[in-house]
């Protein structure tokens with residue numbers, strides 16, 4: 392039955408729905424997707440049916456990584472379920488108190504995709520960048536964005552999730568980003584701690600927390616927070632906070648592609664020393680936008696894949712060589728079974744995806760998991776080389 396289901400789904404999405412979506416700009420399609428998610432979020436009944444459908448077509452495949460046992464090796468990466476942008480925290484809190492859904496997809500995306508990382512959330516709300524901020528490169532199955540950390544702010548996001556605490560998925564992640572533009576180290580650390588503290592105070596306990604040290608779309612230096620000193624200060628402070636509050640949620644960190652091998656080595660050592668349990672490799676790759684070569688935006692999908700894979704391999708080598716207790720979560724161009732498997736074969740135990748949602752549709756995780764499963768079965772069926 393599931394063979395027929397997947398065949399029909401792939402024809403429906405890839406040959407009918409996706410061409411229709413791609414008739415409009417990536418920006419318009421993104422806006423429409425968020426509107427659809429808001430509409431779906433309204434119906435617990437419909438979302439419950441989506442959960443049932445997902446369970447029917449996917450097998451539970453538990454993986455232990457980053458200090459947590461996940462129900463699936465595939466996670467929807469940060470950046471979709473993150474909420475509206477606001478200029479002011481009070482306005483955003485009023486919207487939450489008034490019952491408005493300020494976080495499109497909070498109920499429907501986990502129903503459709505399973506594991507989801509919410510965020511990134513910064514300490515204060517952000518409106519993000521104006522104008523055209525999302526593009527796609529269909530031939531390369533890539534996305535590009537300079538959304539600029541648009542989000543309602545950590546305190547408001549925490550209040551919103553607390554309001555819906557009984558309807559939150561069993562497992563999800565929360566991604567917090569350091570505040571762009573804050574250069575004073577003390578203020579930077581204080582704001583990161585306040586952001587994590589907001590979720591802790593509201594009793595929100597995700598399966599993992601992520602600290603996003605790599606924000607290529609905010610005109611900050613994309614590698615600025617990934618120096619040894621800053622990484623040690625920020626990660627160390629968050630781990631200390633979690634321990635002090637007796638929260639045993641593991642901390643993961645998200646880093647950039649394209650760093651020098653030596654820098655990845657330093658980062659892995661720091662993560663191990665301060666108690667970070669997972670590293671997401673990677674965020675997007677900063678490149679000029681298709682419409683204005685002076686502006687840069689983060690590339691995801693096919694054009695990112697090799698860069699992200701190189702980063703993951705480099706981190707995995709460091710882990711193997713020094714025995715670091717830090718797991719690698721691959722991210723970047725995991726669009727099908729082969730590209731997801733490339734991360735798993737490189738030493739990652741789990742994989743995050745974003746662009747696959749655009750190119751493989753709302754059931755991307757189920758489709759990729761199935762392709763992974765088929766790849767494993769094909770490998771198992773192959774004769775072993777002589778002598779092995």
Ligand SMILES: Cc1cc2nc3c(=O)[nH]c(=O)nc-3n(C[C@H](O)[C@H](O)[C@H](O)COP(=O)(O)O)c2cc1C
Pocket residue numbers: 468469470471473510511525534535536538540566603645673674675690691692693695722723724725743744745746747
């Ligand atoms: C529209 C958009 C918004 C994103 N926003 C965030 C974000 O807020 N925080 C973050 O850590 N990553 C963000 N990302 C990056 C993704 O989480 C992911 O790391 C990246 O797209 C690479 O994965 P992919 O190749 O599967 O797309 C965003 C990506 C896209 C396309």
